[in-house]
Amino acid sequence: MPNLSALQNHQVRLASRPIGEPTRENWSFTTEAVAEPAEGGVLIKTLYLSLDPAMRGWMNDAKSYIPPVGINEVMRAGGIGEVIASKNPNFAVGDLVNASLGVQEYCLIPADQLKRSGIFKIDTRVGSPTQWLNVLGMPGMTGYFGLMDVGQPKAGETVLVSGAAGAVGQTVGQVAKIKGARAVGIAGGKAKCDFVVNELGFDACIDYKAGSVRDGLKEHCPNGVDVYFDNVGGEILDHVLAKINRKARIIICGAISQYNNTTAVQGPKNYLSLLVNRARMEGIVVFDYADRYHLAVAEMAGYLKDGRMKSREDVVKGLDTFPETLMKLFKGENFGKLVLQVAD
């Protein structure tokens, strides 16, 4: 066990609730001594943190699927860390784990919090630590179960996904292809679209920054859209609603275009297309599938191994960059799953 009393834990806390885009002023930076775990607990050194669009929602004081982060609390974040002290027989020093660690360098998890933290050991023979935050982690599980359980794509159908170069999007499109569907992405910029088609193997990708999404849908979804996995909301959702097929399934996973709104969320004006097409729009929260994560991880690990699936992460170094790094998500600047590297 290292000399814990010599360690300082740098933390990022929510100082105030943002209106619109979060800025550095909404965060506070604190330093605490690191404490030893009590009986049954573990102390984890943070290596990588997962930065996700959902974090923006946790900053609001609103009823949601999870309570908001409180003012002056360490910001919530899932991540990969190394156990550096353990008083729990299930975890040994040196174990790599995935858990809700928070935006901080060290995370002490008492015995009674272990289950809630979602902690589990990761196997680096199956995937790298950052892959465990991507296709093998929450985004991968979100994409997999949203697509398979709600979307239920059939071979030959057209599966469309927005945020295609992002963490969830890359899983959705690649799994759709493996299952025999046609995969079309929507992403911002030529580099991302090229990556989505050339590296990830989607059939096409629409660059929403380069031209009209409506025209792109016309060109790349000539047979309409059977499954739409929506990560963005806003106008793109409306364009897609105008192109859905009979009995289409729309998975509502997020609405990144709306998270920093200072006005009301833009509702989908074309929602009556659901009526005309006897179609369905359904929300998904990944935690509901926790008892089947291991099955999806095993399946996707197989695809990673045989090369049918790729996992791309955008790794930014430094805990202190957190406020600006998080904003890359909302500016569409991340290229692949956004990961904050906190330690080597």
Add this chain to the structure above:
Amino acid sequence: MPNLSALQNHQVRLASRPIGEPTRENWSFTTEAVAEPAEGGVLIKTLYLSLDPAMRGWMNDAKSYIPPVGINEVMRAGGIGEVIASKNPNFAVGDLVNASLGVQEYCLIPADQLKRSGIFKIDTRVGSPTQWLNVLGMPGMTGYFGLMDVGQPKAGETVLVSGAAGAVGQTVGQVAKIKGARAVGIAGGKAKCDFVVNELGFDACIDYKAGSVRDGLKEHCPNGVDVYFDNVGGEILDHVLAKINRKARIIICGAISQYNNTTAVQGPKNYLSLLVNRARMEGIVVFDYADRYHLAVAEMAGYLKDGRMKSREDVVKGLDTFPETLMKLFKGENFGKLVLQVAD
């Protein structure tokens, strides 16, 4: 067979496509001689026509689940009529039938159009002609299959329906009660709400004209909403989205509040409640259930007979009143299923 050449067929045709609310100027009134049916055809005298919110959509030149009515075509309408001439062995003079008759006094259906007209004989021992346009007709089928197939209410759940005093709404709430759910309606005005509770047996009814729907939901849906059958769209849909339970089902049947809009349809701003609650919003078109109508009719006829179900119609006389009578739907002035009586 009557002297057909002595009969004049008065008709209402679509003269121009309305912008916003249809007015008398959008209709033309024509008179034609009545012709004898050719081999395999039937001639029907219109008794009652069904006036439905969906008619407003048929007047628009837009892609929908059914082609629009063409300019100068007789307005489409389903109804009950009497066969007055037949060259088809399946139909005898005197038979009462339900079919797509159009807004006219006589309807000649050639052999090759019979199937498309949806024609079937009605049995007045099972229900009156106007009941065959209400709970035993399209509105009843819409309510029944939308509720049972998409809504799938469980005993003890809260089923909410807008337009509760209307044709679809009365079926939804009464079937929900029979299936053991709690039924709450939304309707306009004290008289309608009293009718919905006292006559139809709903557990409660929210008067959207008397106060805030939000407060009404709080009071009358204390355990939230499990199934919402939406006939109105607009702000009420948003209020309900804020009150849905986990895994709620929203049936999108119509959006009468939006049909006469001259601006874009109001999209549901609170649609992300679907995500938070893992809920579903799904469209329904009644024609999809045509092969099971007979089962639902038999079931509901039983409820009418044993008194568990009531059927209320608002009957207005006179073909020439059609333009104004139709508008009762959009002004919320009809009390029960709106029926136009064309002949005695």
